[in-house]
Amino acid sequence: MITLSKLAKTFNTRDGKVTAVDQIDLTIEKGEIFGVIGYSGAGKSTLIRMLNMLEVPTTGEVSVAGKNMNTLSQRKLREARQEIGMIFQHFNLLWSRTVAENISFPLEIKGVPSTERKTRVEELIKLVGLNGRGASYPSQLSGGQKQRVGIARALANNPQVLLCDEATSALDPKTTDSILELLIDINKKLNLTIVLITHEMHVIRKICHRVAVMENGRIVEQGPVLDVFRRPKEHMTKEFVKQVTEPEETEEALKHLFTEEGIGHVLQLTFVGGDAKRALITDLIRKFEVTINILQGKLSQTQDGSYGSLFINVTGDEHHIIEAIDYIRKQEVEVEVIHGE
Numbered sequence: 001m002i003t004l005s006k007l008a009k010t011f012n013t014r015d016g017k018v019t020a021v022d023q024i025d026l027t028i029e030k031g032e033i034f035g036v037i038g039y040s041g042a043g044k045s046t047l048i049r050m051l052n053m054l055e056v057p058t059t060g061e062v063s064v065a066g067k068n069m070n071t072l073s074q075r076k077l078r079e080a081r082q083e084i085g086m087i088f089q090h091f092n093l094l095w096s097r098t099v100a101e102n103i104s105f106p107l108e109i110k111g112v113p114s115t116e117r118k119t120r121v122e123e124l125i126k127l128v129g130l131n132g133r134g135a136s137y138p139s140q141l142s143g144g145q146k147q148r149v150g151i152a153r154a155l156a157n158n159p160q161v162l163l164c165d166e167a168t169s170a171l172d173p174k175t176t177d178s179i180l181e182l183l184i185d186i187n188k189k190l191n192l193t194i195v196l197i198t199h200e201m202h203v204i205r206k207i208c209h210r211v212a213v214m215e216n217g218r219i220v221e222q223g224p225v226l227d228v229f230r231r232p233k234e235h236m237t238k239e240f241v242k243q244v245t246e247p248e249e250t251e252e253a254l255k256h257l258f259t260e261e262g263i264g265h266v267l268q269l270t271f272v273g274g275d276a277k278r279a280l281i282t283d284l285i286r287k288f289e290v291t292i293n294i295l296q297g298k299l300s301q302t303q304d305g306s307y308g309s310l311f312i313n314v315t316g317d318e319h320h321i322i323e324a325i326d327y328i329r330k331q332e333v334e335v336e337v338i339h340g341e
């Protein structure tokens with residue numbers, strides 16, 4: 001559905017040239033929810049804005065739904081943009097228009113007749129769960145409801161692609177989850193391709209099929225979400241994965257533990273799918289002369305299955321511990337010795 005080849009954007013500023021996006025190649029399939037994660041300044045906004053030519057690339061190509069966006073005339077570009085809806089962090093609604101009038105706006109621009117518009121707006125209001133709020137003004141809505149209006153408006157012209165620019169960053173965690181559920185629902189119902197940018201790994205975990213990690217204008221790592229969670233390669237990716245697998249206080253608590261006498265080995269185990277439900281710890285205690293103390297565990301769900309993260313403290317004779325670690329590795333469970341090696 002989307003292909004980027006050698007895509008780059010350089011801004012000329014008073015302080016010199018800034019390369020916001022640096023030679024990106026990327027393919028996004030139809031019906032996929034694809035996430036781009038990175039810290040502030042990584043180039044995510046510039047990248048997503050080049051997908052619909054809100055930002056014109058310096059070099060490289062963007063193809064969406066079979067159209068080469070770089071070469072289109074202004075008129076053809078306007079048409080092509082109707083295939084690409086977009087939602088924003090701060091919703092970008094028209095404050096003097098009601099919910100129904102906001103959703104109707106892109107249909108008016110397209111010249112859809114009034115009765116047809118009304119029916120379509122009603123459909124969209126239902127789709128995003130805003131029944132009965134059509135006559136309200138944006139100022140009378142909660143943040144989550146405002147984003148629902150943004151989504152309905154973005155979908156008005158039946159686009160094939162929805163771009164989400166930090167769409168949940170201004171919302172609290174519960175509202176974020178409800179908007180993410182809505183996006184999953186729409187993706188399934190309409191087979192809509194969704195591209196989102198975010199700095200929160202929770203968003204990626206919850207809804208994306210694949211993820212790309214961006215740093216300094218480049219994609220440093222990409223893959224299916226479950227694979228990236230299981231075996232993050234780059235330092236940056238590991239940091240993002242930690243956002244989900246380790247509550248903030250874990251690192252501090254573990255460091256404190258390492259200062260204690262006779263602490264032995266501390267291991268972090270990562271399980272995926274069916275492995276997450278196996279009785280590995282029971283096996284270890286039965287098979288090897290080691291003592292195991294569970295420090296912390298967490299099971300999380302992604303779009304493609306579950307994965308678990310477990311911190312354990314293993315004590316015993318060194319050779320028994322090494323045997324136990326070898327055994328864990330043979331079970332296709334990722335193990336990282338974070339203390340004691």
Ligand SMILES: Nc1ncnc2c1ncn2[C@@H]1O[C@H](COP(=O)(O)OP(=O)(O)OP(=O)(O)O)[C@@H](O)[C@H]1O
Nearest residue numbers: 011013018020038039040041042043044045046047
């Ligand atoms: N219009 C512009 N003019 C000059 N420099 C820009 C412009 N837009 C972005 N940049 C620069 O490009 C780099 C990437 O910015 P971009 O906004 O794409 O990153 P981001 O990952 O989306 O971060 P954020 O979430 O903070 O917006 C930054 O160094 C930024 O200062």
